[in-house]
Amino acid sequence: MKKGDKLVTEITARDEDFARWYTDIVKKAELVDYSSVRGCCVLRPYGYAIWEHIQRILDAEFKRLGHENVMMPMFIPESLLQREKDHVEGFAPEVAWVTHGGDEELTERLCVRPTSEVLFCDHYANIIESWRDLPKLYNQWCSVVRWEKSTRPFLRTAEFLWQEGHTMHETAEEAIEETERMLNVYADFAEGQLAMPVLRGEKTDREKFAGAERTYTIEAMMHDGKALQSGTSHYFGDGFARAFNIQFTDRNNQLAYPHQTSWGLSTRIIGGIIMTHGDDSGLVLPPAVAPIQVVILPIAFHRGGVLEKAREVQAQLQAAGLRVKLDDSDASPGWKFAEYEMKGIPLRVEIGPRDLEQGSCIVVPRDSREKLSVPLDRLAEVLPQLLEDYRLRLYARALQNREKNTFTALTMEEILAFAAAGNGFLKTMWCKEAACEEQMKEQAGLTSRCMPLAQEQLGECCPICQKPAKVMVVWGRAY
């Protein structure tokens, strides 16, 4: 048996069982392995490399906007977690508790951070004294732990990797501006780099982050019509600052509390990439985060010159800044085609003896599978354009899926009809009362995804209670 032959096994069809299709892909594309640790996965080289590209792109953007990276401890003493009331209520039920160090019982329990607001506040209290110390624009890349009951790779795991930005500002206006700015950084990244269209919106009170005054979110629609919350940005006002007694001398020489934000994006987004773009042959990766953008397959390369030419092409493409793999193993072309489709590599380049005679090669985009003949001496110039075309197609296809599965309801009857028919986004007006939101959950099984920043006026009344509507909401079922 040739190496890897075992990998080319069928995966479940996407429309037959989407959940199993997903699980098959994360295993067969070698993104993760299950571990002996409850609810935790191993990120394998191919999966972790996607995260490294996400990190590289976002980190550069955060720094361009003036943010600095730091590292806080991974533990939070129980008394520190309890300092802000809403926050501890939200997180205490799902944290892991360290009670012993070696053989000794600790005098105070420590939780493994589920998020680090309180750690940043504890530090900010030490270093913020004057308005000249503001803003503080900090970020950290780390893992956090939330003791989830049921877990799925990338989407919901007890431990996951993320970045968390935590900033402090002189004024509420400046902090709100930061909250919105970072939401847009996430949205632009998702749409521009990952080819995932997203709704930008605000969470309802029921769905917002524990301790936040406002939570903004980007919501993507997966291929099956379900929603994925893909990044969030929170405005805290001065609530934590008061709880942690963080005060500064303002420009009028008065003591004041700074205004705070936090924002995070996690490895969950990799689940979003899989469920937005993947198909029945496996992964389909957006070029910006694909560990390999181009795979070169020399065909019948025992014949003179093929392998040499393939290596020359690889060097040229790498010099042009592309991430290129050349597979000159003795596996069959059929196996290689299937393997690199499973891995979601955007472009496949086939070079055989006949191509060589004609001075050209065949390029096959992962999504369209169209066979394009490209002159060998123009590859370095053509492939970047083909990658860009491919990215635009991925985006257009995902947008089309979202539009096809987005509906509007003016009455409860229409809402229930939508809920019975399947998944998707449902737009309705809403009175902003928690009772109506609860009723949506109980009667229709829908949760509010967000109140989009781009509001539409669909009517005057809340379709649930008939009282005057205040806002348009998008509802759905979420991962």
Next chain:
Amino acid sequence: MKKGDKLVTEITARDEDFARWYTDIVKKAELVDYSSVRGCCVLRPYGYAIWEHIQRILDAEFKRLGHENVMMPMFIPESLLQREKDHVEGFAPEVAWVTHGGDEELTERLCVRPTSEVLFCDHYANIIESWRDLPKLYNQWCSVVRWEKSTRPFLRTAEFLWQEGHTMHETAEEAIEETERMLNVYADFAEGQLAMPVLRGEKTDREKFAGAERTYTIEAMMHDGKALQSGTSHYFGDGFARAFNIQFTDRNNQLAYPHQTSWGLSTRIIGGIIMTHGDDSGLVLPPAVAPIQVVILPIAFHRGGVLEKAREVQAQLQAAGLRVKLDDSDASPGWKFAEYEMKGIPLRVEIGPRDLEQGSCIVVPRDSREKLSVPLDRLAEVLPQLLEDYRLRLYARALQNREKNTFTALTMEEILAFAAAGNGFLKTMWCKEAACEEQMKEQAGLTSRCMPLAQEQLGECCPICQKPAKVMVVWGRAY
């Protein structure tokens, strides 16, 4: 008061109280802050940026050598930790134990990883089947936790950041080669990039890693003559593979156990940089990892053209690939000089009205403080050379310190005289008996730092027991 004026306070002189000098520097140069979490520090932006440069350089080198990054869970179930006997004995006394998830008591305790050999083995057992799957060359960047009793920033903290490479090979020879290769990667990095001369050697059985057959180390000498173990590389044989039942089909179609290595370098090395190069004015950073390599200070810049020229110079130097800060704040030049010396920035460039007239500026290296006049239009060409000269001076000075403080002893009398006189490295022959090593610890307060790869023949006998010597050892007191 101008921002930061508070920072320019005296630090303890290095030769007066080295430990206090160290603590002053890590605080005043804003590398760390103490946290409310027992034994854990906050890495502040300036300290974390040094680590980011260390990561960038080493990660590129690891990848160049074929290693791939992965991410393992941060928790280890107790039963998994206990699988390899020596390993659990070494680490169990110093791990943090998670016993509860939310309100529920766990059925099995989890420790927070103190190192991840067992997690990698657990994964390798799933994915290694054939010799075609080998070698596996994995690495991860993460934090680990060791419940240390007393802690000091960078040198010994309950949680610290590191990278840990874990590799699996077909043969013992190949694994030993990898162990030595990675030791040399660390040594070349320390000497070439950090300007820290190191001894390359093997640890004695007493000092080797729990579960390892051999441990290699790089040992640096700090300014005070004490040793810092700065990176280690371990060869495990097939001990873990047997404990975890990791078997593969070899080239002869026989089942075999693979041979394993691991190697790690941590944020501790930042403590090494501080204690190797720092002086009574603060940090002295090697250019490769200095977050800012050049600081430009415009002098009397209300005068026409100075600030404009300073900005132009900054842009030119940045385009030449240098990391440059321009400080056009209204703090006094004296404050700025002290501040950027404290921060250890390699080169200071002063541009004033008179310099402008002459088309030149003053460049002051952090270490020599020599004032060099450099034509403005040649800065981008001269500064990289000045940084290189500076790096060579740092290395030469550190090497000189090590040579000055390295001694040889042929008798117990000489050993005790050395031990009474102060710190440093002591070279002696040794019989390889544990009892003699124990006696060195008890009578002289010295531990073996390593058996250098570059051996010298100092005599025939072990100076402790007078029996025939087998190897030369370097002894010292260590951080």
